[in-house]
Amino acid sequence: IVRDNNVYRWAGSMLLDAARLRKRGELDRVTANAERSAIADNVVPIFERRQVAGLR
Secondary structure (H helix, E strand, O other): OOOOOOOHHHHHHHHHHHHHHHHHHHHHHHHHHHHHHOOOOOOOOHHHHHHHOOOO
């Protein structure tokens, strides 16, 4: 029962899920075409990486 409720296992699972979502977003961005962006111009990507002021 401890193995099933291990916080490290849970955290690892969450990180893997986040990586999959981030990768899916990158693939969508690469494969997007102009027609799609014209149709969905009001959609806001929630997993897009942004530059933070002062950091590079």
